[in-house]
Amino acid sequence: MARLEALAGITETPGSLTRRFLTPAHASAMEQVAAWMREAGMSVRIDAMANVIGRLEGETPGAPAILIGSHIDTVIDAGKYDGNLGVIAGIEAADALAAEGARLRHAVEVVAFGDEEGVRFPSHLLSSRSLTGTVRGKELEACDADGVSVKAALAALGHAADGLKQCARKEREIAAYLEVHIEQGPVLQAKGQPLAAVTAINGAARMRVRVTGMAGHAGTVPMALRQDALAAAAQMVLEIERIGRKGGNRLVATVGRLEVRPSAPNVVPGEVLFTVDVRSPVDAVRRGAQERIAGALEKVAAERCVTLTAETYYEMAATAMDRRIVATVLEAIGAVGAEPLSLASGAGHDAMAIAQRWPAAMMFVRCKDGISHNPAESITREDADIAVRALIEAVRRLDRSL
Numbered sequence: 244m245a246r247l248e249a250l251a252g253i254t255e256t257p258g259s260l261t262r263r264f265l266t267p268a269h270a271s272a273m274e275q276v277a278a279w280m281r282e283a284g285m286s287v288r289i290d291a292m293a294n295v296i297g298r299l300e301g302e303t304p305g306a307p308a309i310l311i312g313s314h315i316d317t318v319i320d321a322g323k324y325d326g327n328l329g330v331i332a333g334i335e336a337a338d339a340l341a342a343e344g345a346r347l348r349h350a351v352e353v354v355a356f357g358d359e360e361g362v363r364f365p366s367h368l369l370s371s372r373s374l375t376g377t378v379r380g381k382e383l384e385a386c387d388a389d390g391v392s393v394k395a396a397l398a399a400l401g402h403a404a405d406g407l408k409q410c411a412r413k414e415r416e417i418a419a420y421l422e423v424h425i426e427q428g429p430v431l432q433a434k435g436q437p438l439a440a441v442t443a444i445n446g447a448a449r450m451r452v453r454v455t456g457m458a459g460h461a462g463t464v465p466m467a468l469r470q471d472a473l474a475a476a477a478q479m480v481l482e483i484e485r486i487g488r489k490g491g492n493r494l495v496a497t498v499g500r501l502e503v504r505p506s507a508p509n510v511v512p513g514e515v516l517f518t519v520d521v522r523s524p525v526d527a528v529r530r531g532a533q534e535r536i537a538g539a540l541e542k543v544a545a546e547r548c549v550t551l552t553a554e555t556y557y558e559m560a561a562t563a564m565d566r567r568i569v570a571t572v573l574e575a576i577g578a579v580g581a582e583p584l585s586l587a588s589g590a591g592h593d594a595m596a597i598a599q600r601w602p603a604a605m606m607f608v609r610c611k612d613g614i615s616h617n618p619a620e621s622i623t624r625e626d627a628d629i630a631v632r633a634l635i636e637a638v639r640r641l642d643r644s645l
């Protein structure tokens with residue numbers, strides 16, 4: 244818990260936690276995590292996509308690894324536990340296994356990914372996907388709001404982006420992936436239980452929308468003659484919410500970021516940029532909603548004589564976790580005396596990327612009132628403790644069964 248507090252102090256914004264991919268704060272957090280991995284007896288390397296990877300050899304050096312990971316990048320004004328808990332829990336588990344001199348058949352690796360939230364660049368899961376070899380070079384051209392590309396940001400931290408290829412792991416190097424993560428929902432608290440195995444992760448898509456109207460003088464342009472980009476965008480946002488609501492518990496749709504230009508009190512807004520985040524456990528439901536949203540945006544644009552561009556820059560299919568690994572996580576939860584519950588995940592995770600190549604599963608940890616992506620995010624020491632003990636149990640079982 245002290246390490247999570249310390250990690251939360253490494254931020255772009257003193258007084259709150261914001262740590263975006265490839266910022267100096269991310270680089271400092273990487274160094275701190277690397278130091279803790281070394282203290283746990285792991286050898287540590289940082290790859291060309293700024294993944295921090297600690298390794299504890301098994302009985303025979305060079306054996307396939309049980310990979311434990313999560314992310315150390317955060318959203319804006321974030322909580323302390325989203326992502327960071329999974330990395331610290333992995334280090335604690337490796338430390339305990341090393342301390343008892345456990346001679347496992349597998350190596351244990353712990354990885355701290357840096358681009359899970361996708362907040363700085365219009366990218367998605369670049370660091371975890373770089374292990375699976377599915378990141379294409381042109382994705383590193385994506386630029387942040389200041390026009391800095393992923394490639395330039397990597398170079399600024401001393402990583403040659405052409406090292407992308409070296410990040411990909413060979414199939415046989417990894418035997419399984421486990422991720423410990425806060426639930427970011429209210430179910431475990433409602434059930435009075437600390438842990439759950441995750442069976443599947445909702446599919447998600449993210450769009451960037453640009454609404455272009457006509458900037459004008461707020462005092463002189465008659466209402467009937469306006470092409471007000473913000474009024475149009477506001478109607479679009481409510482349409483998106485209406486479509487999301489119609490999907491019941493199988494759909495969520497969110498406009499999380501909206502920028503008005505030129506954003507002056509006496510200027511009719513000429514341009515608005517906003518994002519749309521659509522998710523569902525069923526891909527056909529999500530894709531249907533994306534189509535309905537696209538249609539609704541076009542309709543409002545036509546009625547209001549504004550122009551529209553909408554680009555989907557992120558799309559991940561709903562991802563089932565590996566049944567055998569899920570079963571092992573459930574056994575491990577039972578072994579530490581908690582009720583072996585199963586939950587689906589509404590939030591996205593690095594496990595979606597890793598599951599494309601290797602058997603993967605996740606373990607949720609109760610968080611207070613289900614609050615996340617919010618500085619009020621919190622867990623108890625007892626739940627962190629039982630989570631690490633369950634993680635160690637799962638690693639032992641996987642070591643024998645894989």
Ligand code: HGY
Pocket residue numbers: 359360361589590591592
């Ligand atoms: O957006 C998500 O689901 C994750 O927190 N990046």
Ligand code: MN
Pocket residue numbers: 314325326359424591592
């Ligand atoms: Mn997360």
Ligand code: MN
Pocket residue numbers: 318325360616
């Ligand atoms: Mn998150």
